[in-house]
Amino acid sequence: MTVSVPTDLTVQTYTTLNPQQKTELRKIWLHATNIDSKAIGWLPVKAFDTRAELDQITTVFRNGDNVGWAMAAPSKSRGVLKLYQIWVRPDARILEHGRELVSSLRQQARTARCWQVEAWVASDLPANLFWAAIGFTRCNWRWGKGLNTRKHWRWSTLSASVCGE
Ligand SMILES: CC(C)(COP(=O)(O)OP(=O)(O)OC[C@H]1O[C@@H](n2cnc3c(N)ncnc32)[C@H](O)[C@@H]1OP(=O)(O)O)[C@@H](O)C(=O)NCCC(=O)NCCS
Numbered sequence: 001m002t003v004s005v006p007t008d009l010t011v012q013t014y015t016t017l018n019p020q021q022k023t024e025l026r027k028i029w030l031h032a033t034n035i036d037s038k039a040i041g042w043l044p045v046k047a048f049d050t051r052a053e054l055d056q057i058t059t060v061f062r063n064g065d066n067v068g069w070a071m072a073a074p075s076k077s078r079g080v081l082k083l084y085q086i087w088v089r090p091d092a093r094i095l096e097h098g099r100e101l102v103s104s105l106r107q108q109a110r111t112a113r114c115w116q117v118e119a120w121v122a123s124d125l126p127a128n129l130f131w132a133a134i135g136f137t138r139c140n141w142r143w144g145k146g147l148n149t150r151k152h153w154r155w156s157t158l159s160a161s162v163c164g165e
Contacts, residue, residue, distance in 0.1 A: 033101060
């Protein structure tokens with residue numbers, strides 16, 4: 001007998017979470033920055049609290065379990081939604097959670113009147129394949145800041161599809 005279990009993917013921003021979900025997300029964010037700082041960089045926990053209060057953290061749930069999140073904010077002067085960090089739990093990768101988060105960010109960019117979504121990505125990360133796979137374009141590059149001398153690519157996409165999303 002085959003039993004099919006429907007998958008429920010839900011994307012929410014921080015301020016819409018209930019208190020327990022908020023606490024869990026903060027723990028997961030701390031865990032992510034500890035185990036994956038090479039990929040997502042390191043930020044003090046104050047950065048989480050500040051962005052959370054500004055509703056700049058988006059999270060994805062799979063059947064009620066928090067499996068990933070993204071931190072992004074609009075640059076009003078440039079009309080660009082800047083992605084600072086995106087992270088999916090290792091046991092939930094390649095199951096479309098990253099794509100779902102970015103799709104929500106594109107919607108947020110349109111709401112914020114941003115024409116583009118951009119992410120700077122260290123050139124040695126597998127995540128570059130993710131950005132290419134979800135239709136972002138690799139643009140210019142720069143060296144990492146401070147002591148971080150890795151080369152970083154800027155990936156970007158329009159917030160709205162030409163055919164209208
Ligand atoms: C990058 C990351 C967020 C992607 O999330 P994800 O949920 O695994 O990605 P998705 O399942 O939505 O993948 C979407 C597409 O990208 C592809 N992709 C994702 N990660 C990939 C990888 N490491 N190598 C090759 N392709 C990859 C998927 O195969 C899929 O392509 P398809 O539709 O052609 O099959 C996740 O791997 C992650 O958290 N990595 C560690 C942190 C990190 O590197 N963050 C990004 C720093 S900029």
